[in-house]
Amino acid sequence: MSTTFPRTGKKTRGYSVSEVEKFLATARGAYDESDATAALTAEQIRGMAFSMTKNGYSPEHVDAALERLEDAFAARERAQALAQAGTQAWAEKAQADSEVITARLRRDAGHRFSRVSFLSLGYNRADVDRFAGRVVKYFDNDFPLTVDDVRGAVFRPQRGGYREVQVDAVLDGVVEVMLAVR
Structure with missing residues (x-):
């Protein structure tokens, strides 16, 4: 056993x-x-x-x-x-990845991700938008945010909310960039 x-x-x-x-x-x-x-x-x-x-x-x-x-x-x-690639190439890749993430997260509130139908549950848009603001501040201004904060992010369910798969994929990308620049 x-x-x-x-x-x-x-x-x-x-x-x-x-x-x-x-x-x-x-x-x-x-x-x-x-x-x-x-x-x-x-x-x-x-x-x-x-x-x-x-x-x-x-x-x-x-x-x-x-x-x-x-x-x-x-x-x-x-x-x-x-x-293999050197510090410069690694930093450039991390920077490019963070720019892709922040471009998505800077979209207008309520429109950062696609939504599920009104009859289905997704992530609460206000919760996700609020957390997205924290992530953007982290990348722009060194706002305190840890990998554990991102991994542990929890969003309430909402009818017609954001599509969970998309939100989770972006959060995975955030974790990946944060681990890359540690």
């Missing part, structure tokens, strides 16, 4: 133990480069999802570990890119 993370209990759902263990084995092989077939990136780690099962691993503990793992892979990817 594995004890990598606390379990949720027999009546509570958590992440599938076998899926998490399999992913962690793949991540170990990819990170220490002992498994040539296990190519893994920080972006793939950020998008990782597991099935929910009773008596599974505690999602909060696994998510925290995935965030640390993503940080480690991002730092390694940054070091490799700096060694």
Whole structure:
């Protein structure tokens, strides 16, 4: 029986133990480069999802570990890119990525992302717009904002709200730029 993370209990759902263990084995092989077939990136780690099962691993503990793992892979990817392309090229790419993100987030309030139909739930537009303002201030004026703030951003549901997939993709881009310039 594995004890990598606390379990949720027999009546509570958590992440599938076998899926998490399999992913962690793949991540170990990819990170220490002992498994040539296990190519893994920080972006793939950020998008990782597991099935929910009773008596599974505690999602909060696994998510925290995935965030640390993503940080480690991002730092390694940054070091490799700096060694290959140089500091100037790396900084230019991060700058270009941040400009794409801020261009989207500077759109008019209520129009930064496409909306779901009025009958469907999306992210609350006012919540997202408010957070978008914080992100723009971060990029423009070094407003205090951390990777954890972005990862932990929560938006209320709203009928006719912003399309979640689009908002999440931009937030992933923000995390990627923030990790790149650490």
